[in-house]
Amino acid sequence: MSLDEATVARIARLARIEVEADRLPGLARELSNILGWIEQLGEVDTDEVEPMRSVMPIPSRQRADRVTDGGRQEDVLSNAPAAEDGCYLVPKVVE
Amino acid sequence: MTDLLALSLVEARDGLRAKQFSAVELTQAYLDAMARHRNWNAYITETPDKALAMAEAADVRLAAGNPGPMEGLPIGMKDLFCTEGVRTTAASHILEGFHPPYESTVSKRLWEAGAVCLGKTNLDEFAMGSSNITSYHGAVTNPWTKPGGNEKPLVPGGSSGGSAAAIAGRLCIAATGTDTGGSIRQPAAFSGICGIKPTYGRCSRFGIVAFASSLDQAGAMARKVGDCAVMLGAMAGFDPHDSTSADRPVPDFEAACQRSVKGLKIGIPKEYRLDGMNAAVEAAWQQGIAWLEAAGAEMVDVSLPHTRYALPTYYIIAPAEASSNLARYDGMRYGLRVPGKNLVETYERTRGQGFGAEVQRRILIGTYVLSAGYYDAYYLKAQKVRRLIADDFHQAFQKVDLILTPTAPSAAFREGEKMDDPVAMYLNDVFTVPSSLAGLPAMSVPTGLDRQGLPLGLQLIGRPWDEETVLAGSAALEKAAGFDVTPYGLEG
Numbered sequence: 001m002s003l004d005e006a007t008v009a010r011i012a013r014l015a016r017i018e019v020e021a022d023r024l025p026g027l028a029r030e031l032s033n034i035l036g037w038i039e040q041l042g043e044v045d046t047d048e049v050e051p052m053r054s055v056m057p058i059p060s061r062q063r064a065d066r067v068t069d070g071g072r073q074e075d076v077l078s079n080a081p082a083a084e085d086g087c088y089l090v091p092k093v094v095e
Numbered sequence: 096m097t098d099l100l101a102l103s104l105v106e107a108r109d110g111l112r113a114k115q116f117s118a119v120e121l122t123q124a125y126l127d128a129m130a131r132h133r134n135w136n137a138y139i140t141e142t143p144d145k146a147l148a149m150a151e152a153a154d155v156r157l158a159a160g161n162p163g164p165m166e167g168l169p170i171g172m173k174d175l176f177c178t179e180g181v182r183t184t185a186a187s188h189i190l191e192g193f194h195p196p197y198e199s200t201v202s203k204r205l206w207e208a209g210a211v212c213l214g215k216t217n218l219d220e221f222a223m224g225s226s227n228i229t230s231y232h233g234a235v236t237n238p239w240t241k242p243g244g245n246e247k248p249l250v251p252g253g254s255s256g257g258s259a260a261a262i263a264g265r266l267c268i269a270a271t272g273t274d275t276g277g278s279i280r281q282p283a284a285f286s287g288i289c290g291i292k293p294t295y296g297r298c299s300r301f302g303i304v305a306f307a308s309s310l311d312q313a314g315a316m317a318r319k320v321g322d323c324a325v326m327l328g329a330m331a332g333f334d335p336h337d338s339t340s341a342d343r344p345v346p347d348f349e350a351a352c353q354r355s356v357k358g359l360k361i362g363i364p365k366e367y368r369l370d371g372m373n374a375a376v377e378a379a380w381q382q383g384i385a386w387l388e389a390a391g392a393e394m395v396d397v398s399l400p401h402t403r404y405a406l407p408t409y410y411i412i413a414p415a416e417a418s419s420n421l422a423r424y425d426g427m428r429y430g431l432r433v434p435g436k437n438l439v440e441t442y443e444r445t446r447g448q449g450f451g452a453e454v455q456r457r458i459l460i461g462t463y464v465l466s467a468g469y470y471d472a473y474y475l476k477a478q479k480v481r482r483l484i485a486d487d488f489h490q491a492f493q494k495v496d497l498i499l500t501p502t503a504p505s506a507a508f509r510e511g512e513k514m515d516d517p518v519a520m521y522l523n524d525v526f527t528v529p530s531s532l533a534g535l536p537a538m539s540v541p542t543g544l545d546r547q548g549l550p551l552g553l554q555l556i557g558r559p560w561d562e563e564t565v566l567a568g569s570a571a572l573e574k575a576a577g578f579d580v581t582p583y584g585l586e587g
Contacts (some may be wrong), residue, residue: 030456061338081432086488
């Protein structure tokens with residue numbers, strides 16, 4: 001699989017990472033290399049194999065439906081790049 | 096007066112309890128060493144005031160006769176663990192200025208056990224790397240680098256490179272690491288120290304900056320096998336804050352180091368014998384086999400037929416999970432924000448400038464393999480091959496108690512090497528990734544030097560939850576090897 005520059009630009013857009021145009025050819029080459037190497041997995045017959053989603057059989061636990069945390073507005077906002085009146089300040093979302 | 100820095104963790108613990116020296120004296124010795132060797136860049140953040148305050152409190156508990164299992168022992172904390180009020184960077188620009196308002200479970204347990212925090216150790220950005228070169232806070236120099244040479248410094252391995260260098264260079268008595276595909280074991284091998292990655296689920300992941308959640312696991316790094324056992328015992332155990340942490344008792348890991356390996360069956364996987372394998376690595380492996388045989392263990396040939404597919408599988412699963420985990424860094428709630436004309440541009444600039452090249456590469460690969468039309472071909476396929484790899488180990492462990500392999504395909508390389516081709520860098524983890532994919536406990540032990548005088552490590556892999564046999568085997572290797580060479584950077 002070879003990725004062209006347009007595809008890399010599209011993935012970068014999906015990943016919300018700004019990639020300047022002059023970096024696209026290098027990235028396309030590197031990512032194509034990695035994907036080409038990954039494609040050897042095609043040799044493995046996996047028709048009857050169940051995908052492994054969890055490596056150790058750790059059963060899901062249940063707990064009482066109680067509030068155990070919260071009320072930490074100050075903690076939550078302590079690292080905000082911008083905050084005011086107990087809220088995060090973010091760029092305008094709706095134009 | 097004893098050279099405090101020469102003591103192992105177990106020796107220092109016993110010395111503290113016998114009142115031969117105080118926790119403050121031990122801590123100060125390490126703080127002084129840290130100040131002498133800042134050129135190695137092993138720490139991103141040093142916490143000397145906190146260290147001395149913790150050491151004073153430890154001395155009070157020691158005097159009162161109720162010390163914890165890690166009482167007064169000065170350690171490094173990989174800067175991937177959130178530490179309350181202490182800057183936590185994950186070695187990334189995007190976490191600029193982040194001071195966690197809470198403590199990770201593993202670090203909390205260590206402090207409760209009496210450990211003293213010397214600082215936060217350097218790592219590859221978001222733990223993605225095998226050389227510690229991708230850190231936003233700069234590369235780490237391996238203390239095995241000979242001083243005064245004209246060559247570039249040796250890398251300490253990665254991603255837990257700062258922890259490994261700090262231990263090898265006597266800048267802490269032990270340190271935490273995290274291991275996703277080899278990030279504890281490979282730097283341990285490169286730096287001539289020990290490191291254990293326990294079974295997935297043995298240590299809580301709560302408060303560890305996430306990389307690939309189905310693989311990430313915390314572990315212990317130190318100069319001796321017994322040191323790692325003591326530290327792991329203090330780190331491990333069930334945590335309701337992590338749904339993948341296992342609710343099972345934590346065994347006495349230190350006692351396990353005393354067990355004999357007599358009668359144990361040890362598997363030698365033929366697939367780990369690579370074409371064109373480094374002769375010194377091959378020789379170290381054969382030596383390890385001979386040592387364990389002499390100690391009474393029986394070698395058994397085993398086959399792990401899907402081994403060669405482990406790395407490509409890993410480089411689908413880990414980036415896929417990383418792209419999802421790292422979606423949270425949007426510049427809104429914490430860390431760096433680089434303003435743009437609108438919200439989307441703010442996201443893109445923040446992430447474009449906040450993430451380094453390797454992290455971006457992995458996010459892009461992960462985004463691609465999870466994107467519409469490719470999910471089945473890549474991600475689902477990788478999850479299926481992952482099961483085959485885990486099944487290989489399961490089959491082998493029907494016949495054997497442990498598996499012995501080299502830890503890494505070479506000794507430490509120099510900064511600048513393997514940088515042109517990401518795939519060449521990924522091959523460093525060829526021996527460590529398969530057991531990570533299978534969630535198994537594995538440990539690296541230094542066993543000797545190659546022709547250039549650089550340390551090599553051997554790896555023992557165990558059954559799920561059987562860290563005890565891994566530690567017993569590792570202790571036997573350690574005893575036979577008698578590895579006690581001091582890194583060249585400490586001479587003079």
